[in-house]
Amino acid sequence: MKCRHCAAELVHTFIDLGYAPPSNAYLTAADLSRPELYYPLNIKVCDQCWLVQTEDYAEAEELFSADYAYFSSTSSGWLEHASRYAQQMIEDLSLTAESLVIEVASNDGYLLKNFVAAGVPCLGIEPTVSTAEAAEKLGIPVLREFFGESLATQLKNSGRQADLIAGNNVYAHVPDINDFTRGLKAALKPGGTITLEFPHLLQLINHTQFDTIYHEHFSYLSLYTVNRVFAAAALKVCHVEELSTHGGSLRVFGCHLEDAREPTPAVAALLEQEAGQGLQQLATYQGFQARADQLKDNLLSFLLEQKRAGKTVAAYGAAAKGNTLLNYAGVKPDLLPYVCDAAPAKQGKFMPGSHIPILAPSALAADCPDYLLVLPWNIADEVKQQNSELAERGVRFVTAVPTLEVS
Ligand SMILES: [Zn+2]
Secondary structure (H helix, E strand, O other): OEOOOOOOEOOEEEEEEEEEOOOOOOEOOHHHHOOOOOEEEEEEEOOOOOOEEEOOOOOHHHHOOOOOOOOHHHOHHHHHHHHHHHHHHHHHOOOOOOOOEEEEOOOOOOOHHHHHHOOOOEEEEOOOHHHHHHHHHOOOOEEOOOOOHHHHHHHHHOOOOEEEEEEEOOHHHOOOHHHHHHHHHHHEEEEEEEEEEEEEHHHHHHOOOHHHOOOOOOEEEOHHHHHHHHHHOOEEEEEEEEEOHHHOEEEEEEEEOOOOOOOOHHHHHHHHHHHHOOOOOHHHHOOHHHHHHHHHHHHHHHHHHHHHOOOOEEEEOOOHHHHHHHHHHOOOOOOOOOEEOOOOOOOOOEOOOOOOEEEOOHHHHHHOOOEEEEOOHHHHHHHHHHOHHHHHOOOEEEEOOOOOEEO
């Protein structure tokens, strides 16, 4: 296989997580009596451009099926994050009724609704039918397509270039990062701004966040690599911010290469930090597997200990990262009988691979388990606050990443 960005031969494995079904392929009761598709989950690192990437096996269309169940609006913390971002952009970029904001992967309209409320015209791009319909109900026009150079060129030719193109947690999820980036270039007005948010590879490595690895997540990105990918598409990184979302993300600001804006000192500082922590050295990527295996073993030991002691453990949050963790660890309903999730679209279904049933959060109050394993550790505080009455009844909260913690 060749690197998706620079086409160099990929010879180094970053981590091999065996075989797993797509993380968002939630199953119905009827699906349980059918065969389930597993794909290798083997992550490579390119020793030329340092793009960390999944091995190619499955087509994007196959992985992002029409009933893909994730709705951004189910997390209140994420909604606040989106609202603050919109206000900041409207002020900083002086967006008006004459501007256009395009969001790639606009999901259920969690972000663009803030621009609609401020009277700034917007356009969502979202191939997933169920979430696109939810956004349209909020008055957001949505193109139900995959974004790339072809769609962006159509937008450009119809005079619909954007003052702001936002992409939150989509850049790492596109199979062809070069085509996507050329699309950003084509759809951007002269003088326009791009912002992309994605989990920072540096945090993934530093905090052993191996459960953020799944098939739909094609790239694991450093600022160094994004800088190179942008340059190849005649774009440049002009600013960067570090965010606490998803265990540590970057918000990269981009503009046309010929734009008068000079990169801010934050760009050079972060590039220097990445280099200082060895992100352009192979040794940094080796040894990650052993640390991930340690985390997996710690979780399994904990679950086995509780089972032997006659204690009950349930899980909260049927998130993609939970599926990676549970499937790599080989956890089945005998160790973890159910997982609760606030998203109605997931309730009544089963986790892919592990076949653990997904219930409404109300099941927790009725069952009152001894321990609650919070799978999306990035929103563990929010989950704890929302379920404070469980803590009062003696339920203890557990997270498995970056280390096993019981509180
Ligand atoms: Zn490469």
